[in-house]
Amino acid sequence: MELEAWHLLVIPLFFALGWLAARVDIRHVMQESRAVPRSYFKGLNYLLNEQPDQAIEAFLEVARLDPDTLELHFALGALFRRRGELDRAIRIHQSLVDRADLAQDQRMNALYGLGVDFLKAGLLDRAEEVFQRLETGVHALDALRNLQEIQVLTKDWQKAIVTAQRLEKLGCLSQNANTAHYHCELAASAMLRGETDAARAHLDQATRVNRRSARACLLLGDLEAQAGALDAAIAAWRRIEDINPAFLPIAAERLVQAYDRMGRHEQAVRLLQGYLEQRPSPDLLHLLFQTVAARQGWDAARELAAGELKRNPSLRALDDYLQASNALRPEAMEGRVESRLAQDLVHRQVSQIAYYQCGDCGFKARQFFWQCPACARWESISPERLEHE
Ligand SMILES: [Zn+2]
Structure with missing residues (x-):
């Protein structure tokens, strides 16, 4: 191929075009980098050098210089909350909420962040106010959960019941077990004030939402016992046998006292023996030991403890056994300092580990x-x- 004169002109032209294109790119990059504040790079540098405190200050400077960096504001708010600097987190989220140019979803995000800040800071009334504003929208479920937490903390049981219903409507798991407790709390308060009818109404509602509420049965028995209706009280407490036998140790103490008041001691002993045949329970066994000791004497109580020591050796059974032995022969124990010491030691140990x-x-x-x-x-x-x- 023959090299013509105009070819000599084309080659430098290509070089010139390439150089120009490169310059344009570099100028663009330079412009971009000048648009990012120097503090941003300073912040990055601090982060890379594991100096988080200085990094935060540098990023705060960026946020101050450039209010459009929304994501940075949100990130800083979350970071301050995680570090326990709640006043700073509140300031950032509050400034976002106050901005007029924020889109609706971003305002919701900022409001939710502010609510969580208030909750963590223990400013419960302000947190409640914020979460109430979020009962619709993307944060509705979380806002309701937080509202429920606040209402339980402040013992506002009526509101907690309403919140539980709303949670269920939003597809949350059944709230019946919790709601029954809220009704039981209201019943217990009414009982303390002597408002028997109100207490009974709350217990009815507790049983309606949770038929297996052991607490409602126990409280109903307490209510009957307060009114002197011991047979009705015993019937209520004994329903625990079917509803939730795990709570028998709690019910049994009340039952024994009621039988005692009625002079039906043998019935209390038989009831406890029956319970223990169904399920092993150190608490029930100790209650039986005390009941037998009070009603049938220390000989019978020691025999009971000795039997248990053979079947299921435990410190609590040993404690009962030593107590009965001491009560039976106090004169023999007096002379033997080491026996007394051993008994005290076992008793102290039992009260420390149970x-x-x-x-x-x-x-x-x-x-x-x-x-x-x-x-x-x-x-x-x-x-x-x-x-x-
Ligand atoms: Zn716990």
Whole structure:
């Protein structure tokens, strides 16, 4: 091929066009990078050097200089809440809510974030007000759950009942078990005020929403006992046998006291023996031991404890056995310091290791709670004291 003169002109032209295209790209990139505030790169640098506090300050500067960086505002709000800096999280979410140019879904997101901040900060009335504004829309379900949490914390049971109904309407799992507890709480308060009719009405409602509510049965028995109707009280407490036998240790103490008041001690002993034949229970066994000791004497009580020690050796059975032995022969024990010491030691150990425990979070308590004080679940605490090492 012959090289013509015009070819010599085309080659530099291609070079010039390539150089121009490259320059245009570089200029564009430079413009873009100048649009990003320097603080942004500073923030990134701090993050890469694992200096989160300085990084946050740099990003805050970006957010201040450029109010359009919405995602950055949301990210900072969530970050402050996670770090426990709730006043800063509240300020960021509040400033987002106050902005006039925000789209509806972003305003909802900001409002929900603000509600969670208030809840975590313990500003319950303000959190409740915010979540009530979110009862429709994408955050409706979470807002209702938080509202329920607040109403339970503030013991506003009537409102909690309404919220539970709304949750069910939105497709949440059945709220019947919780709702029965709310009615039981209202009944217990009415009983304290001496409002018998109101208490009975709340217990009726508790049983209507949860036919297997052991607590409603126990409270109904308490109500009858308060009015002196001991037969009716015993009938209510004994319904636990069918409804939920796990709660028998709680019901049995009341039953024994009622039989005692009626002078029907033997019936109390037979009832407890019957329960123990159905299910092993250290609490029921200890109650039987105390009842036998009070009504039939220490000989019978010691025999009972000795039998249990052979079948299921435990510190609690040993404690009962030593207590009966001491009561039977106090003069023999007086001279033997070591026997007394051993008994005291066992008794102290038993009182230290027997607890009610939450099956959900492991919280331990000497006293029985219907709602776990640690994880707030209802009926998650076993109604039987267990021995823990
Ligand atoms: Zn718990």
